[in-house]
Amino acid sequence: MRDRNPAHAWRSLLFVPAHSERFVARAHERGADAVILDLEDAVPAAEKPAARAGLADAIAAVGRGGAALVRVNGGLRALALDLEAAVRPGLAALVLPKVEEPGLVRAVAEAVGELEAERGLPEGAVRLVLQVESPAALFHLPAIAGADPRVAAITLGPEDFCAALGAEPGLDSLLGPNQSVLCAARAAGVVPLGFPGSIGAYDDLDAFADTVRRARRMGFRGAMAVHPSQVAVLNREFSPAEAELAWARRVMEASSAAAAEGRGAFAVDGRMVDAPVVRRAEDILARARD
Secondary structure, three states, X not given: OOOOOHHHHOOEEEEEEOOOHHHHHHHOOOOOOEEEEEOOOOOOHHHHHHHHHOHHHHHHHHOOOOEEEEEOOOOHHHHHHHHHHHOOOOEEEXXXXXXXXXXXXXXXXXXXXXXXXXXXXXXXXXXXXXXXOOHHHHHHHHHHHOOOOOEEXXXXXXXXXXXXXXXXXXXXXXXXXXXXXXXXXXXXXXXXXXOOOOOOOOOOHHHHHHHHHHHXXXXXXXXXXXOOHHHHHHHHHOOOOHHHHHHHHHHHHHHHHHHHOOOOOEEEOOEEEOHHHHHHHHHHXXXXXX
C-alpha cells in the first residue's frame, strides 16, 4: 500500500457528469486539482450504462489536468458494475457516497484490491474518498474514517445530509457535523475535505469565498465543487497566502536558532512560539510544496 496520500494536494475536486461528453472534454481545462467523474446523482439511470462504457476514455481525458476520480453508486448491484468499469490505469481514487458504517468501506477496498491484482495495477494505486451524508453516520465517524488504509479523505455531503436532517444547508446546520468529520479525519490520519455551507451555492462567489476561508481556518484542506466558477476560489483560499508563508519561514528559522541554543520556546513577531506553533508552520510550508 502506498504511504503517500495524494489527497494532500487536492484543494479543488470538480464534479463532472460522466455521461456528458461535452463536460468531460473541457474538464481538464478548469484548473481543478482533481476531477470527479460522477456516475451517481448527476447521471440519469438510463444513461449509466453508457457512462460506464465511456469511463476509460473519460479518465484519460480528465487526467490531463489533474487527478482522475470516479464517484460510484451506492446500491450493491450498481456499485459492482461501477467498480468493474472504473478500476483501471489512470484512476486515482473512487468517491464512495452515502457511507454509514465501516464494513462497506472495507468491502469496497477488498474488491478494489482484487481488481488491481487482476489488471496488473500497483497495490494501493486506487484510493477511497468517503462521503458521509446522513445523521446516522455521525455516530460511526472514527470507525469509518479509519476503516482501511486505502481511505485518502473524508467529507460531509451537505445537501444530502441536510435533506436527511430536515434542515437548510448553511452554517447553523453544517458547522457541527463538519467539525465532527474534521476530527475523525485527523484522528485517522486522512485528509479532511469540505466547508460548512451548500456545495450548490455558486451564485455569490464572495460569500462562497468567506465560507471556504472559514473551512481553512477550521482545518479543512480542500473541498468538492459542482461548478467550474468555484474552482479558482477553492484553489486560492485553500493555498497558504504569502504572508502565512513568510511567517512560517520566520518561525522555522527561529526554531532552528532556539534549538541550537537549547531553548524549546521562543518569540516570533512578539508572540510566544513552542512545539504546536512550530508544527503549524511546518504544515503551512508542506501545503505550499504540495
